[in-house]
Amino acid sequence: MNYFIDYLNQIVPLPEKSASAINEITVRRKLSLHTSLLRNGDVCREFHFIEKGIARVFYYKDGKEVTAWFAAENQIVSAIDSLFTGQPSLYNIEILEDSTVWSLQYNKIEPVFQGHPIVERLGRLLITKNYLLLDERMKLFAFCTAEERYERLLLQIPDILQRVKLGQIASYLGISQEHLSRIRGRK
């Protein structure tokens, strides 16, 4: 069972040939808690589809870790600032529990784009999808209080409190851990 190809097929039904071209530059891996998929300063050359588990993207701000993104089952995670530019990334990617991921070697994708226009289309739609997610996140900061952002995150990943440390969630919400703790307290 190839969950990654299944996921892609939901976005654009792929002919067998195109699917196997993608498959050839993808590997399924089991990763354990605390595995680092990318360190800041390195160039990101792959993106990862999470079959099972959870990951986070974070950066360092004044020596402290700040979460930029969480990705759980059926989501894609990468450091797009580097993946698309070839420049060193400011982001780190870390696995937060034992996970199974499909890693696509993006530096090998160009010939696949060239040979399979449908994959070019798929790529466009995938980026569009993720662009909209980022726009959603911007809107959350624009329109919602930290409390509302917290509730939204719970809707998105209901069991996140059991899976991720509070401080990591707080920095994702843009507030201090103490403040998040107080928000939770008054419920």
Next chain:
Amino acid sequence: MNYFIDYLNQIVPLPEKSASAINEITVRRKLSLHTSLLRNGDVCREFHFIEKGIARVFYYKDGKEVTAWFAAENQIVSAIDSLFTGQPSLYNIEILEDSTVWSLQYNKIEPVFQGHPIVERLGRLLITKNYLLLDERMKLFAFCTAEERYERLLLQIPDILQRVKLGQIASYLGISQEHLSRIRGRK
């Protein structure tokens, strides 16, 4: 002289046929100050390349206008939350000075994608480019103080102070107009 096609050619060199297919769903327009290109609640069906002039994307928060984005010469502006989903947009788009824009009718682009894989590629690269811009903006909020964000904006659009009202800039930076005024004062 078709500045829009020139711009696209810089991203992906287009064969004549593809360029003219794009040209057929694009119109050049002169727009005057205060023209509204989109009102929130409406569905956005086009995107605009700015040949000359400046526009802003904004939304209403507690009855007040908040700027989400500025776009000046050689930039593309749209309400992507609606353009890619067909849902009503939360955004408004307004022209801030007499401008010349090229408006592409996005609801007519599907056949162009189908007939011209190179345009599919172009679309992917355009979205990627704008995704990176949004990521940059997120990083500015993540890493920089309001003061640094202000300086960065000045680098990007040096004459913005002459072209745009202070309150509109302040809300783009995520601070009150008074606070921005004080930041400027202590220079």
Next chain:
DNA sequence: CGATTCCTTTGATAATTATCAAAATCGGTT
């Protein structure tokens, strides 16, 4: 089971930024 370590909560204080109101400045017009 107890000890150790890590994580979360609570309390007190300080810093940042918003808000409201008023004054000053600017731009265009007569």
Next chain:
DNA sequence: AACCGATTTTGATAATTATCAAAGGAATCG
């Protein structure tokens, strides 16, 4: 040059949130 309306600046106060320190809980390991 004087005036008007719009915009920006300044001042005083209030609200929000961060920070630091300490205490309380939970999980892990011998």
